Amino acid sequence: xxxxxxxxxxxxxxxxxxxxxxxxxCGDYTVLxxxxxxxxxxxxxxxxxxxxxxxxxxxRIPAYTSCYGFHGVHGRSLAAGTGLKVARPDLTVLVAGxxxxxxxxxxxxxxxxxxxxxxxxxxxxxxxxxxxxKGQASPTTEPDWDNKLSPGGTGIRAFxxxxxxxxxxxxxxxxxxxxxxxxxxxxxxxxIRHPGFSFxxxxxxxxxxxxxxxxxxxxxxxxxVEATDDPARAARRIMTDDGFNIGVLYQGRRTPYPLKMGSGxxxxxxxxxxxxx
Amino acid sequence: xxxxxxxPATLAEVMAQAxxxxxxxxxxYSSLADVMEVHNNREVAALFRKMASIEAxxxxxxxxxxxxxxxxxxxxxxxxxxxxxAPESVPQDEIHYLMTPWHALxxxxxxxxxxxxxxxxxxxxxxxxxxxxxxxEMRNEEREHVELIRDWLAKVPRPEEDWAVDPDPPxxxx
Numbered sequence: 446x447x448x449x450x451x452x453x454x455x456x457x458x459x460x461x462x463x464x465x466x467x468x469x470x471c472g473d474y475t476v477l478x479x480x481x482x483x484x485x486x487x488x489x490x491x492x493x494x495x496x497x498x499x500x501x502x503x504x505r506i507p508a509y510t511s512c513y514g515f516h517g518v519h520g521r522s523l524a525a526g527t528g529l530k531v532a533r534p535d536l537t538v539l540v541a542g543x544x545x546x547x548x549x550x551x552x553x554x555x556x557x558x559x560x561x562x563x564x565x566x567x568x569x570x571x572x573x574x575x576x577x578x579k580g581q582a583s584p585t586t587e588p589d590w591d592n593k594l595s596p597g598g599t600g601i602r603a604f605x606x607x608x609x610x611x612x613x614x615x616x617x618x619x620x621x622x623x624x625x626x627x628x629x630x631x632x633x634x635x636x637i638r639h640p641g642f643s644f645x646x647x648x649x650x651x652x653x654x655x656x657x658x659x660x661x662x663x664x665x666x667x668x669x670v671e672a673t674d675d676p677a678r679a680a681r682r683i684m685t686d687d688g689f690n691i692g693v694l695y696q697g698r699r700t701p702y703p704l705k706m707g708s709g710x711x712x713x714x715x716x717x718x719x720x721x722x
Numbered sequence: 723x724x725x726x727x728x729x730p731a732t733l734a735e736v737m738a739q740a741x742x743x744x745x746x747x748x749x750x751y752s753s754l755a756d757v758m759e760v761h762n763n764r765e766v767a768a769l770f771r772k773m774a775s776i777e778a779x780x781x782x783x784x785x786x787x788x789x790x791x792x793x794x795x796x797x798x799x800x801x802x803x804x805x806x807x808a809p810e811s812v813p814q815d816e817i818h819y820l821m822t823p824w825h826a827l828x829x830x831x832x833x834x835x836x837x838x839x840x841x842x843x844x845x846x847x848x849x850x851x852x853x854x855x856x857x858x859e860m861r862n863e864e865r866e867h868v869e870l871i872r873d874w875l876a877k878v879p880r881p882e883e884d885w886a887v888d889p890d891p892p893x894x895x896x
Contacts, residue, residue, distance in 0.1 A: 454751075455793075464756040468893070470815040474753055579893070589860045618819055624815070627746070650813055659815050662806060 447461030456481040459491055461511050462624040468576075472649030473503050476570050480539065481510065481619075481686065486520045487537075487637060497526040501645065503570035503576045503649065506541045520550025523558040523567060534704035537637060538565040545575045548584040549602050555606075559613035559642055564701040566636045566643040572621070572651035578632035592654075594651045596715035606646050607683045607696040611676055611695055616641030618679065618695040619672075622651040624662045628691065635693055648689070661689070664670075668692030728800045731849050734788065738796040739803075739844075741784045743837060745793065746808035748777035754817060761819035761892075766826050777810070780863075802844070809836035810864075820888060821879045830836055831871045838864035856881045 459481035467473050484494060494512035498504035499522035506515025513536075517525040526540035547555055547569045557568065573590070575581040580594050584604035591598050610618050617639040621629040629647060636643035648665065650658035664687070672693040673679050679695035730736045751774035758767035790796055803809050812829040841861035848854035 464760050466760055467757075468756050469817045470759060472815070474757070475814050477750065478753065606837045620805075624813075627808070628805070650815060662815075665805075668804070685741055 450481045454488065454491065454561075456484055456485040459484045459510050459512060460496075462467070462671070463507055463508050464542075465509050466505065468651075468653045470650075470652035471502070472534060472572065472647075472651075473570055473625040474648055475508070476503070476568070476647055477509055478628065479623075479626050479629035479633055480506070480541075480568070483637065484512070486630065486634045488499045489537055489637075492530045493535070494539065495526075495533075497528055497529060497538060497540045498522050499542045499551060500577070501543040502573070502651075503541060503543040504546055514533055518643070519606050520546055520552075520554065521552060522546065523554040526565050527558060527561065527563050530563050531702075531704060534564070538638045539564060539633075542569060543583075544571040544573060545581075545583040545586045546605075546607055552584070552604075552620045554610070556613045558643065559610050559615040559701050561658070562614055562616055562641045562699050564640055564642070564704065566633065566645065568633060568647055569604070570646045570647050570649035572573075572649050572655060574651050574654045575604075576651045576654055581704075590639070600641060605684070607644075607694065608680060610644040610646075611683065614642070615695075615700065616671070616697040616699045617643035617645075617685070619643075619645045619693040620668075620691055621645055621647045622661065622665045622689075622691050623647055625665070625691065632693060639696060640712035641699055664689040668694060673700055696708050728802070729849070730799060730802055730844065730848070730853065732797075732855050733852045734797050735845065736853050736860070737784055737788050737797050739801070740800045740841075741781055741788075741790075741793065741796050742799075742801065743803075743808045743840070744777050744784060745783035747810040747812075747833065747837075748774050748781060750807070750811040750814065751777060754812060754814075757817065758819070763819055763821065763822055766821055769823050769826050773826075793834045803840060808838040810834065811815050818886060819892070820886050822878075822885060824875065824881050825879045827871055827875045827878060831868065831875065834864055834867040834871055838868060 487666040491512045496510050498507050498514045499517055500519035507516050510721050515525055522540045522542050526538050530538040571585055573585045575583050582599045587603055588600050589598040607618050617636050619632045621632045632645055636645050648661055650661055668690045672695055675695055683694055730739050746784060753768045755767045755770035810833045812833050817852045838861055845854050845857035845861055846855055
């Protein structure tokens with residue numbers, strides 16, 4: 446009897462039957478498509494993937510995939526994703542969320558996830574606003590963004606996630622744009638392939654509370670130089686670019702956190718020793 | 723938005739580009755149909771669904787013509803279009819939950835015109851006669867689609883000026 450080899454899954458195979466509920470025109474729709482395309486590119490079996498999120502518009506994403514999903518509490522997606530990856534190193538873990546969830550409520554987890562360098566991928570759909578709660582300024586909001594909730598702007602310097610990730614030890618740092626679905630899929634696939642903690646900042650316009658972000662498509666441009674493995678050079682590039690430089694910006698060579706779990710209680714104890722020495 | 727763009731140099735590579743463009747367009751229309759269904763705009767949802775089906779048929783026709791049974795049979799090529807969406811994909815960010823079929827067809831018209839221009843450029847700079855012929859054929863097909871959509875548009879009423887006014891909007895911005 447001949448073996449039947451199943452064809453690799455298409456991007457559609459990674460989508461659930463639930464239709465996404467986002468505002469029409471939201472960048473998150475194309476990010477979802479990019480995620481499923483990346484999975485298809487890598488021919489990952491859906492049951493070998495876990496998509497983990499926190500709270501916010503973009504954090505709805507696990508429900509829209511056919512993979513295993515975990516919709517966690519606000520800002521704690523990286524904690525849940527890290528635990529999952531350490532317990533089940535055989536899974537591909539993709540953690541997803543927005544700028545409020547990831548950089549404010551989950552800011553501390555972000556720093557330490559970069560530092561630990563567990564082999565997982567974190568994508569942040571950044572629209573510089575809390576969309577789900579109706580338009581408050583987030584950590585990446587420009588200090589002079591004038592709106593009814595922060596008249597005249599917050600006056601607070603914006604968080605720079607790529608530099609923070611780099612300084613904290615992320616092993617892969619990239620910026621993508623939701624309006625470039627295929628390019629974003631390529632970057633996510635590279636992030637998943639790269640060992641260690643991979644961070645992808647995806648500019649994803651909020652057409653409802655930040656309609657001016659529709660203009661981002663006229664500003665984004667491909668990174669003009671190849672990714673470097675030198676963190677100092679990467680930091681200089683990221684800090685001096687215009688914020689619309691799209692591509693892989695840093696590919697480090699740090700050894701990922703050693704995944705030794707899976708052998709019972711003793712392993713749990715060693716986990717504590719290694720995480721909190 | 724890959725900086726590594728390689729101009730298609732063979733018939734198979736041109737057709738692989740065309741296949742990618744049609745498949746992207748079908749996926750985008752399908753996604754927009756879902757959006758409109760969720761937002762209870764049934765008329766535009768049906769139109770987008772129809773467009774998705776048409777683009778999927780075009781993709782299948784390319785596969786049949788090339789003897790490809792799966793999309794993976796096409797040669798792997800880098801996208802030749804300059805950044806962002808494929809030329810025939812309707813922009814994701816230019817839709818509105820109260821849009822009318824007229825708006826949807828305007829977006830479709832723009833998409834077909836971009837596809838026509840894309841293949842015209844490919845034909846103008848084709849490295850071989852075979853590539854030029856294939857690109858011209860694709861350009862002519864897209865030109866036909868442009869005319870079909872113009873005909874379709876002529877049969878659809880123009881929206882009222884206040885088409886986007888909603889006395890009970892889903893989100894209050896004030």
